[in-house]
Amino acid sequence: QVQLQQSGPGLVKPSETLSLTCSVSGGSISTYYWSWIRQPPGKGLEWIGHIYYTGSTNYNPSLKSRVTMSVDTPKNQFFLKLSSVTAADTAVYYCARSGDRTYDLWAGYYRLAFDIWGQGTMVTVSS
Amino acid sequence: DIVMTQSPDSLAVSLGERATINCKSSQSVLYSSNDKNYLAWYQQKPGRPPKVLIYWASDRESGVPDRFSGSGSGTDFTLTISSLQAEDVAVYYCQQYYSTPPTFGQGTKVEI
Numbered sequence: 459q460v461q462l463q464q465s466g467p468g469l470v471k472p473s474e475t476l477s478l479t480c481s482v483s484g485g486s487i488s489t490y491y492w493s494w495i496r497q498p499p500g501k502g503l504e505w506i507g508h509i510y511y512t513g514s515t516n517y518n519p520s521l522k523s524r525v526t527m528s529v530d531t532p533k534n535q536f537f538l539k540l541s542s543v544t545a546a547d548t549a550v551y552y553c554a555r556s557g558d559r560t561y562d563l564w565a566g567y568y569r570l571a572f573d574i575w576g577q578g579t580m581v582t583v584s585s
Numbered sequence: 586d587i588v589m590t591q592s593p594d595s596l597a598v599s600l601g602e603r604a605t606i607n608c609k610s611s612q613s614v615l616y617s618s619n620d621k622n623y624l625a626w627y628q629q630k631p632g633r634p635p636k637v638l639i640y641w642a643s644d645r646e647s648g649v650p651d652r653f654s655g656s657g658s659g660t661d662f663t664l665t666i667s668s669l670q671a672e673d674v675a676v677y678y679c680q681q682y683y684s685t686p687p688t689f690g691q692g693t694k695v696e697i
Contacts, residue, residue, distance in 0.1 A: 502692055503680075552635075562619075564616070564618060564619040564621075570682045571637065571640055571687070572635070573637050575636075578633075
């Protein structure tokens with residue numbers, strides 16, 4: 459059974475870079491799409507971007523200039539970096555998988571619905 | 586971006602009664618070529634990540650009780666809980682994956 463385990467600091471200073479890791483267990487990272495999604499306190503969900511095991515990425519245009527995602531396939535991990543953070547970036551950050559049920563047979567690739575989620579990491583941006 | 590709007594923002598339903606949540610997209614999420622609606626529903630309980638309930642507007646995820654059902658097409662969708670149980674108290678989100686970026690509704694809080 460695939461599980462996602464997140465790690466990373468819960469406090470980041472303004473203007474610095476937020477860095478999070480998502481470790482995949484119970485399955486290989488070398489399939490599917492892997493996303494980061496965030497949720498400000500008491501608010502809704504915002505997709506940040508996704509990465510494929512090849513390193514191919516797609517970011518939300520609203521955050522694109524500040525986001526970098528990467529993957530380490532031997533370690534079965536993928537990563538999020540968000541630069542120049544402000545208080546508006548305070549949120550619970552989730553990693554998530556787009557798995558078999560999201561495969562679009564007609565298009566020939568996975569679609570961005572999310573079947574497995576990490577536990578979430580509350581990141582506060584504050585000095 | 587496709588804007589997803591849910592209604593109501595919250596609702597209170599008696600145990601055993603039906604709960605109905607609506608979701609409207611700012612443009613169609615129906616792909617005419619394959620006749621599929623690119624719409625998912627999630628349940629989120631406090632302090633927990635969202636859990637997917639429904640894919641493709643009406644396909645229940647494995648293990649999800651059959652009291653949860655999804656319907657609709659094009660721009661208008663509904664999540665129905667046929668007989669509300671205490672464990673169904675949560676916030677429910679719809680999400681489109683027709684185009685990038687995928688976007689979520691604002692959420693509907695279901696209470697007893």
